[in-house]
Amino acid sequence: MAAADVQLQDFSSLFSLKGKVAVVTGGSRGLGLNAASAFLQAGASMVFITSRKAAACDEAVAALNALPNLAPGARAISVPADSSTMAGVESLLAQVKKHTDNVDILFANAGATWGQEFDNHPDSAFAKVMDLNVKAVFNTIRVFAPLLEKGASVQDPARVLITASVAGRGVGTLGKQGTYGYSASKAAVIHLGRNLAVELGPRHISVNSICPGFFPSKMSNGLLSMIGGADKLAKSNPMGRLGQGEDIAGIVVYLASRAGSHVNGEAIAIDGGAMWQSGEVFQAGESQSKL
Template sequence: MSDLGNFGGLFRLDGKVAVITGGSRGLGLHTATAFLLAGASKVIITARKLEGAEGINQAVSKLNALPVQGRAIGIAANVADTADIERLVKEIGKTESKVDIVVANAGATYGGPFDTTPDEFNKKILDLNVRGVFNLVRLLLPLLEAAATPTDPSRVIIVSSTAGINVPHVGQHGTIMYSVSKAAAHHLSRNLAMELGPRNITVNTVAPGFFPSKLAKGLIDILGGDEQLRDDNPRKRLGEPSDIAGVMVYLASPAGAYVNGEDISVDGGMRLVTGRHSKI
């Protein structure tokens, strides 16, 4: 028999404090839900909007209705803005002496022809998807280090996209700067893995394919809708909340403690499909 330590705890997050950006809906909310169900004691979600059907408050209410002891709290912040990230970190520091897990998930995209791309969208995308992630991790470092130990490192998980690996959309609905920003997010993650590994913090990337969400809806419709995208995918479906939950809990829990600088695509294999080869 092998000594696997506390096997029953391999995928548990008991007592952990997590910060999730873009936690009010979509992939961030799936992650927050999974972390609480896995035993996290506190999940702090951030987004810009506090109120309304897509705001933080409704997400916190849903999360706190889960049959678990852990609690969700929400702090409104724009994580594309360095001063606002500083304020967010100060707010977190008022109640927390440590942060075990950071999921840099908030992201922005833009689709349109290359020639007429408004430069403000390039800035918005790079500020949130790259510079904001860099600064979020940098400014949260003292709290991450406070939780980090050699046997149980703190975790940074950067949500990128398979658009950071391939060239998914050019032309009328091109997403060139989004794709570039996500490639940068992958490489930021690898660089941070080297920088922070010796400080007992692991950094990994999760690269989703298509998951129905507000951000993805426009492009899903342009590409022919859910059914067409399901048909194109080697697994014959789009991503589901539990697909994100599984990989996030793996990377954040003892099971993922030795994984560092890795990119995990969660796309049913779609990133490997090229052109007509998917059909023949």
């Protein structure tokens, strides 16, 4: 029995994404671009980068394809589309289908936020944040499900990863820069992910959410400065620092590889434990755009 217990099936490939095909929404910068880089460097053969701006997608793809350690023939491909609309999601699908008839990994990362005091928080801003952060995620997963099913199996399911936030698991930013729609949308998308995990599991598709805390980026630096700056926040974190690209890379490769094949319906925080600190308020510093 002991001898059998130490035998693990092909451990050297446990975290490999060799030959996998991935689609990353909101992949032209920030956490989406970190994840795309990780997928490629872990062995993926094709990684599709999409966001609203074609120039940003092209720039990201050029940087990804210049990485020195890609598998032979591996490449990133620019497929600009506005996933906030149904027409945009369908355009994205059509562009991807020109290159492949199956997708192994769908990273639903595109999202937005809006910060404003409660009494003057615009209805239009709340609606747009909910539409992109929840409805668009649902529509993207729904439309891509046939491609995800194509090569999936019990032992090697297709993977859907959703970018949620620690703000969806507790209290987000309040006050002058209150992100009420953002926090509500991230709570909603976490629960959407749980429902889809049960719905799509029998179709050999797992669904998990990642919940970043603060990750310094172009889009989060303004909020960081308002609450005392990155250095102050880093010192208050139980781990003594804020998030970095490798933290995202590690979790997405784990969930997308054979190592994470039996994880389904989870929402994993990547915040150094900050959300458990008494009285802490937080807001994900991911690559989200203010509408």
